[in-house]
Amino acid sequence: MINIALLGCGRIGKMHAATIVRASNARLAAVYDPVTAAAQDVGHQFGCVVAASAEEAIAHSDAVLIATSTPTHADLIEACARAGKAIFCEKPIDLSLARVKACREVLKGFGKPIQIGFNRRYDPGHRAAREAARSGEIGEIRQIIITSRDPGLASREYLKASGGIFKDMTIHDFDLARFMLGEEPVEVFATGSALIDPTLAELGDIDSAMVILRTESGKLCHINNSRAANYGHDQRVEILGSEGMVISGNRRAHNLERFGSGSTGSGEPFLSFFIERYAEAYALGLESFLECVASDRTPEVTFEDGEKSLAIAESANLSLANHRFVNIREIAD
């Protein structure tokens, strides 16, 4: 039985807690949140220790799930590493690539599993798409199109702290692109606009983005993002290969189709946001981590994966500013 400490009892933390208690090889040992009431809430519901500090929670555990706010991630990773605990950390590791590199130095020699929460890799549809690409079913990959649109604009507070669209939102798609391509992207072009809320320009941010990635061998990947799609959380991955194409499509709560005098085949709006859309993916990602901890294997999504996607995001920022194709090595090395 793996004893888990959960740090952070917000929306995502609570969801992870429910997954942990259902797992047959783990138990929720302790929770911590700087907002004590939030921690008590979870502790009460699932009957576990409510720790007075992150350190105390970590001490109770074999493995730690970090679901606190982004600025605390790197410090907590280092604290866990020092304590010798396996680590599951929500994305991103940090908004600063320099901080991530420093953290990587601290992790040198750390022997326990560490997994970054790029949950979309575990979505059954996206995963089947990648399997079709890896198995040769669709031949050599030539182009990938990732569509990733949120159902509605987040709050100003959230956006201010987000690090900008590329580090907050597109970073998921950069990870998916790397996961699907089977090759590192080397060049990035990015552009965008503040079309949903023009005042985002005051934050130096955009809400509508288009990106192109290119690998060494010439494979191409397009990503489009929007902070608001009124028909639901739009999450599609399309892979064109020499022998076929696959598209991992959107999900609805059920498959009722409506036919009337004005239209035919109408379905429900898509599942409205990531907690619902990726519920299965979150659970499968955590299960995969628990298996790695149980068998002491390296997780599929590593610290380096977190770092690489952040480097692409920084490259995208540079491209956006300079209106040119940016070689990721300018940033990453």
Add this chain to the structure above:
Amino acid sequence: MINIALLGCGRIGKMHAATIVRASNARLAAVYDPVTAAAQDVGHQFGCVVAASAEEAIAHSDAVLIATSTPTHADLIEACARAGKAIFCEKPIDLSLARVKACREVLKGFGKPIQIGFNRRYDPGHRAAREAARSGEIGEIRQIIITSRDPGLASREYLKASGGIFKDMTIHDFDLARFMLGEEPVEVFATGSALIDPTLAELGDIDSAMVILRTESGKLCHINNSRAANYGHDQRVEILGSEGMVISGNRRAHNLERFGSGSTGSGEPFLSFFIERYAEAYALGLESFLECVASDRTPEVTFEDGEKSLAIAESANLSLANHRFVNIREIAD
């Protein structure tokens, strides 16, 4: 070049005229319609003889296309046969099975091609469904579901003269069922209601029907009909076999899908009626007839096919009246 006489210049006659003039192996030689203006209209548009009588039109031709009103079909078939002309006759041959049998006697020894206008057999989707059934792709056929619904109730005049839903509307589905099953149905159960227009009961007719057919070997076929479906002309054929299922679906004018806050994936209403829905099928059916005439082959849809579907329709009427499974042989022999 096959010279065609067209008898009947109504909606269906005009459509056939346009198909004939596009054919590379046929020409529209003469037209006739009891309503002279209708014949002149077609004659003028396509530059052909406007005959003063059906006989005169027949005399100008190698083959005759009969698209007049139902009560004239059998007489005109006999006139064409006596004149030794190939015959394409719109369905049904007649509303009376006795009249059809008498006509069949007259045709004994007639050596030219005669085709009945069961156009749905030529619909590319329905045809591909049958090909999947015949080729063994879906294994042994077990069940067929035919959905056939008109977009809106026809006029009282039309319905009065129609011979009732089974002879007017379901007869197409009886023919499709025979075409798809690869075996003759031997038993029929039919029921129905006047739900769209309850006053149809005054005509002894119904507007909503459900039928089950069963073949000697036990294969089952369900047909459902409605005289009014507000989302368009609903025409589906589903075949369940031991190795799979195929469904020939509905058609839209184009493939635009709409996604909004209330629904996703909405398409256009289905093509609204048989002229649009089966435009390709009408053309392919006539092309097939022209090939048979050119090469003196027996058409795919024979006079006997017309007779057999009428016998099933009469059996369905008997079933509806008597609330029991009717053996078609009671009627047909």
Add this chain to the structure above:
Amino acid sequence: MINIALLGCGRIGKMHAATIVRASNARLAAVYDPVTAAAQDVGHQFGCVVAASAEEAIAHSDAVLIATSTPTHADLIEACARAGKAIFCEKPIDLSLARVKACREVLKGFGKPIQIGFNRRYDPGHRAAREAARSGEIGEIRQIIITSRDPGLASREYLKASGGIFKDMTIHDFDLARFMLGEEPVEVFATGSALIDPTLAELGDIDSAMVILRTESGKLCHINNSRAANYGHDQRVEILGSEGMVISGNRRAHNLERFGSGSTGSGEPFLSFFIERYAEAYALGLESFLECVASDRTPEVTFEDGEKSLAIAESANLSLANHRFVNIREIAD
């Protein structure tokens, strides 16, 4: 907190156990199964009393979930009623309508909630279909088409004890038909064949069935069943109304579509059987029961619903034997 006794720890019992432990207003108090090992298994996993008899388990509870074999259902319902416990009983109540009527007599004056496990009513898609019918969105209901096909033939043992296709399989569809129609069916026509396994005839059973139901006001409902559909568990409900149509469709594990030189738009096979296909429905049905127990309300699916569907199944057997439309009142009263 509602204390639940679970009787029967087979496949369905285990699934219910997992739903109970996730519920916030219930706990699994005791389990019983004539196969002691099965009960111990569940008791161990969820930490509850493993009772030595059904009576002992019932004594530990506020409500009882009966998931034992069909022949024990009516006796256990009566035992629970005598003990004054709320009852959730898997379908069917019994294979004999006479036994069900006798059980109903015993229940006279019983004041606690009793719910029959017709889970399909709780499927989100089917439920949305019915909501569209009830809300007036599709106008007056005219026709319903229910397609219900299992992925593969059950074992001979299972089939021998099943009571025949109408009482075992179609009974779910009879309940759905009643749920959707908003009116009682009064007439039944049923036919069928042993096409998948001709030796089923030895058991007096069939594996492919077609049924038509008709209500007093003339609404029509068609049901088709097959014991084997190689593409998965095929579960569709279509409702045609005066103002539109809705179709509750099949479900796949994910939405990957494949496009290649031979085909486009290929998805996964449908979820293979009822435990997966109706996982959500089972959970929602039990939740609904728990709410009824908590608030002492009458459940949505009553004992009478179980009795009425059984009466339709018996009528279908009579129709199959006599080749005629059977008035359900011949059987039910």
Add this chain to the structure above:
Amino acid sequence: MINIALLGCGRIGKMHAATIVRASNARLAAVYDPVTAAAQDVGHQFGCVVAASAEEAIAHSDAVLIATSTPTHADLIEACARAGKAIFCEKPIDLSLARVKACREVLKGFGKPIQIGFNRRYDPGHRAAREAARSGEIGEIRQIIITSRDPGLASREYLKASGGIFKDMTIHDFDLARFMLGEEPVEVFATGSALIDPTLAELGDIDSAMVILRTESGKLCHINNSRAANYGHDQRVEILGSEGMVISGNRRAHNLERFGSGSTGSGEPFLSFFIERYAEAYALGLESFLECVASDRTPEVTFEDGEKSLAIAESANLSLANHRFVNIREIAD
């Protein structure tokens, strides 16, 4: 009756000829092709004059349809203008923007309709997409995704003469983008690779391309092209607006869906190439031109539209070479 001269009797010329003869307000007066046999073929089939020169054909006409090879387009446009004939010219006007500008000078003061053959604007699905955008149905346009992939690589001969992917293939998508956006793109980024046939690099060409366009107000448009998609001609347009999204999808010859043990919902490969895929669009585009000629109105797709898309294509070439966002005004003015 508008007398049409058809210049060029290759594949596209023949298709136009068949559309002209079906039109009620036009007749095919004369045809010319440098390959005399091709012209005779068409002349024989449709019974029209086979001219000995383009000039002779032009002289016989009220309007001229130019479907010859690209290098002859601008000269023939000028010849028609001098002769005072209405002009329908296949795309592109020329591969050189300088030549197109010179031609525009010649056309100054020319008063007859001149239409460029950007047929995709007339595709019913694409047109409905644009209508949804223009009508306000989907609110303010934010992003457009155009997917345009050929079913298979063209011959080396064709590619050598094509002017490169952006002027030959993407030019259609540049026109569609302008048509859909309702605003001129001002910046272009383009990249690509020779992934299908690496030896294309010898021609300085690519076979896989990705482009991003941005308008003054910040609207974004992505185009992806591939010279080979083994599942058919992939032609999709997606428009995301503030109030919804529309997608104009691909087309199949029929709507048969197949369900088997390995997959469900499989449809036919998409219509294999532009003649089939855009058959309706070609006919509707020509009909629109004929109406403009008949009523002396300005066509929807003007000479300037041809010039502007060519300017975008040249900008894309510059972007590809320089790895940067290119302002189209650098090229266009």
